[in-house]
Amino acid sequence: MARIPRALTLLAGFVGVTTAQTLWPLQTYKSSSIETPYLNVTKMGQTEPGYLFISPHDILRGNGYPTIYSDDGQLVWQGQEGNYSALQPQKLNGESVIVYWEGFVAEGFGFGHISILNSSYDEIHRVNVDCKAENFVTSYGSESFSSCIDIHESQLTDDGTILVTAVNVTQADLSSVGGPKDGWIQDGLVYEIDIKTNEILFRWSAYEHINELPMSNDIAPLGATGAGSGANQTDPWGYPHLNSISKYGDSYLVSSRYMCSLFFLAPNGTITWHLHGRTGGDFNLSLDTSFCYQHDARFESQSAERVTIGLHNNDNTEFTGSSSLTTGMVLELELQGSKQVTLKRRTWDAAEPVYAQSQGSYQPLGNGHILQDHGATPKIEEFDENGSIVMRARFGYDNTMQTYRAYRYPWVGQPSTKPDVVACSSSDGDKSTVYVSWNGATDVQSWKIHSGSKVKSSAVRNGFETVIVVDSLRKGDSLIVEAVGGVGDGTRSQSVTVGHGC
Known part of the structure; x- marks a missing residue:
């Protein structure tokens, strides 16, 4: 796969920043080379159980990682450096x-692929959409890619399939929206793919349904920052910018950011209904039900008469600025009769409101709790059943750090690696300090330190890296650290030698 210049390897939708801005501090460790953003957590009430899954992208440092934190701010796991998006803990064949x-x-x-990792953090499936076989055109001319899956979705189904988006840069007549007749667009595609075989089971193109979804529905102006001018292949216009898909029965709920729309696709690809967040589309908007530039739209309930939909309502973009309050929303749609849209719930942090310009997620948890992530604004919030905020978590300064989505999910990690250990002697040689971590382990209870045939010390695990002071170890001694408790019980590190002043 050809490499794209680093200037283009940043997640979409960020606000431009300068290197003069302050860098968010990183947590470092003795036993590991990992550096991870501090997650500053404030709790005002009881949160739901589970770990926090995010993919923080550091705009100033130019790196990103898939990451798991506990909600006391401790790192649990960090994957390899790269460009990541649409990270979701999910179930496949009953396994997390x-x-x-x-x-x-x-x-x-x-343009990329989807990786699926097991509880040992090993890739068990890689899902691709073959660019050549699907006749994709990219915005990079001679640059080529082996897989053309887009950044926005990675939703598993109960049928062993995955839903993804893709963007095919396509020539189109833009005269109806004031553009050139021989213009270019980012045609949005939906795919359902068999995970084991990579067979495409369903394909849908927005441009191929232009009669049902005319370009006039698109809110993004030609030439707006982030939306593209449509003048040429390297600057295609963002019609329609799809950003979430879910499957219900044999039909699909699809979110279009720049159309400010949700539409429900029948199995043959026709549009059963269309909800436009500004005009209503097939529905009648009620007070406070308007939305736009939304993300992560999912059904919370569904029947033949009505559906309720939860979503993250940005209502801001790079070209509109940040004037609208970002909230979580739950809307009820009457599918028959009045076709009325009613607001059932809205969540936001009144003390520290957010005006996010891009990205974000909305996750219903147990007991009526909600988890919200604000994408380009690096803040995660949890609300209780009454709409009161019970947790704030920050992992960066605004416009310098971001994550496309965030989720809370139970997780038991059993790394296929061994614990990492560094041991250092004091300057006078009277004692040694042992640092131990195990990237990805979730339920280790304590650590034992073995030297020779004896257990020299033990200590309760304390966060990602546990620090243990041992009186009976000297420089040059060898030791092994053993995990106690959890699925990795009894796993031992490699033998290490105590060094001086490390």
Whole structure:
């Protein structure tokens, strides 16, 4: 796969920054080379159980990682450096897995693959959409990619399939929206793919349904920052910018950011209904039900008469600025009769409101709790059943750090690696300090330190890296650290030698 210049390997939708801005501090460790953003957590009430899954991208440092934190701010796992998006912990065949997109990012979309990892953090499936076989055109001319899955979705189904988006740079007549007749667009595609075989089971193109979804529905102006001018192949217009897909029965709920729309696709690809966040589309908007530039739209309930939909309502973009309050929303749609849209719930942090310009997620948890992530604004929030905020978590300064989505999910990690250990003697040689970590382990209870045939010390595990002071170890002594408790019980590190002043 050809490499794209680093200037293009940033997640879509960020606000431009300068290197003069302050860098968010990173947590470092003695036993590991990992450096990870501090997660500053404030709790005002009881949160739901589970770890926090994010893919923080550091705009100033130019790196990103798939990451798991506990909600006391401690790192649990960090994957390899790269461009990541659409990270979601999910279930596959009854087993918990991690699913994410990895690849190369243009402004607003990307070209890459989906990785599925097991509880040992080993890739068990890689899902691709063959660019050549699907006749994709990219915005990079001679540059080529082996897989053309877009950054925005990685949703598993109960049928062993995955839903993804893709962007095909396509020539189109833009005269109806004031553009050139021989213009270019970012045609949005939906794919359902068999995970084991990579067979495409369903394909849908927005441009191929232009009669049902005319370009006039698109809110993004030609030439707006992030939306593209449509003048040529390297600057295609962002019609329609799809950013989430879910499957219900044999039909699909699809979110279009730049159309400010949700539409429900029948199995043959026709549009059953269309909800436009500004005009209503097929529905009648009620007070406070308007939305735009939304993300992560999912059904919370569904019947033949009505559906409720939860979503993250940005209502801001790079070209509109940040004037609208970002909230979580739950809307009820009457599918028959009045076709009325009613607001059932809205969540936001009144003390520290957010005005996010891009990205974000909305996750219903147990007991009526909600987890919200604000994408380009590096803040995660949890609300209780009454709408009161019970947790704030920050992992960066605004416009310098971001994550496309965030989720809370139970997880038991059993790394296929061994614990990492560094041991250092004091300057006078009277004692040694042992540092131990195990990237990805979730339920180790304590650590034992073996030297020779004896257990020299033990200590309760304390966060990602546990620090243990041992009186009976000297410089040059060898030791092994053993995990106690959890699925990795009894796993031992490699033998290490105590060094001096390390």
